[in-house]
Amino acid sequence: MIRLRGVSQVFGGRRGAVEALREVDLDVADGEFVAVVGRSGCGKSTLLRLVAGLLTATSGELRVGGDPVVRPRRDVAMVFQRPALLPWRTVLDNVLLPVEMFGWPRREHVERARELLEMVGLEAFQRRLPHELSGGMQQRVALCRALIQRPRVMLLDEPFSALDALTREELSIELQQIHMEHAGTVVLVTHSIEEAVLLADRVVVLTPRPGRVLTVVEVPVPRPRTLGRGVHAAELARCSAELHEVLGARRAVPEP
Numbered sequence: 001m002i003r004l005r006g007v008s009q010v011f012g013g014r015r016g017a018v019e020a021l022r023e024v025d026l027d028v029a030d031g032e033f034v035a036v037v038g039r040s041g042c043g044k045s046t047l048l049r050l051v052a053g054l055l056t057a058t059s060g061e062l063r064v065g066g067d068p069v070v071r072p073r074r075d076v077a078m079v080f081q082r083p084a085l086l087p088w089r090t091v092l093d094n095v096l097l098p099v100e101m102f103g104w105p106r107r108e109h110v111e112r113a114r115e116l117l118e119m120v121g122l123e124a125f126q127r128r129l130p131h132e133l134s135g136g137m138q139q140r141v142a143l144c145r146a147l148i149q150r151p152r153v154m155l156l157d158e159p160f161s162a163l164d165a166l167t168r169e170e171l172s173i174e175l176q177q178i179h180m181e182h183a184g185t186v187v188l189v190t191h192s193i194e195e196a197v198l199l200a201d202r203v204v205v206l207t208p209r210p211g212r213v214l215t216v217v218e219v220p221v222p223r224p225r226t227l228g229r230g231v232h233a234a235e236l237a238r239c240s241a242e243l244h245e246v247l248g249a250r251r252a253v254p255e256p
């Protein structure tokens with residue numbers, strides 16, 4: 001589904017070039033959930049923006065569903081750290097925004113938008129404005145806005161990092177449910193190892209800038225996964241420990 005071969009990204013700037021990614025190879029299968037972790041500035045968001053077609057790679061090959069990525073695609077949706085809802089539109093109309101942008105018939109999609117809002121517990125809020133909602137509720141609306149596209153690929157760029165710890169856990173569990181029900185391919189950028197291990201089939205660790213794939217940790221735990229003392233807690237803890245070790249070990253290496 002997603003295939004990166006030798007993908008490098010160099011940003012030009014007045015104070016010199018910044019090499020964000022170097023020769024990244026990565027495959028993400030249909031329906032797979034992959035998390036990307038790494039130190040701040042290692043190129044995680046850049047990687048997502050490349051897959052989304054918001055940026056063109058300096059070099060290398062990038063394909064989604066077999067096609068080279070040259071621009072944003074309708075079957076690839078992205079959710080950012082901030083929900084970026086339009087403040088003057090109701091919750092329902094925010095969810096329907098992609099429908100308008102793509103020129104799809106509104107009437108056929110209103111029911112689907114309501115179903116999505118119901119799925120995340122916001123059916124009673126569809127006529128409210130974004131400022132009447134908490135941060136967690138706003139991010140749920142942003143998830144619904146992405147899902148209305150029926151994307152084959154969801155790209156999530158630290159979607160829960162601005163939320164408090166409990167809301168973040170709640171939304172992680174909801175995201176797992178969404179992935180199980182919609183069976184799409186998901187790439188999640190996160191700073192949280194626990195979140196990555198709870199949600200992902202594989203966790204890709206990038207090196208500090210320039211980002212390269214340092215290692216990939218498999219999480220061989222069936223879903224639904226639970227936080228805390230579930231039957232698979234020991235296996236999830238083992239994966240977390242492995243990732244902490246890999247990321248910690250890199251910190252001990254002096255920067256060149």
Ligand SMILES: Nc1ncnc2c1ncn2[C@@H]1O[C@H](COP(=O)(O)OP(=O)(O)OP(=O)(O)O)[C@@H](O)[C@H]1O
Nearest residue numbers: 011013018020039040041042043044045046047209
């Ligand atoms: N448009 C741009 N122009 C110039 N440099 C950029 C641009 N976008 C990103 N960079 C640089 O590329 C590097 C990687 O940035 P990126 O945002 O992808 O990292 P990240 O791993 O997502 O960071 P964080 O975890 O802090 O969000 C950084 O050094 C950043 O300053």
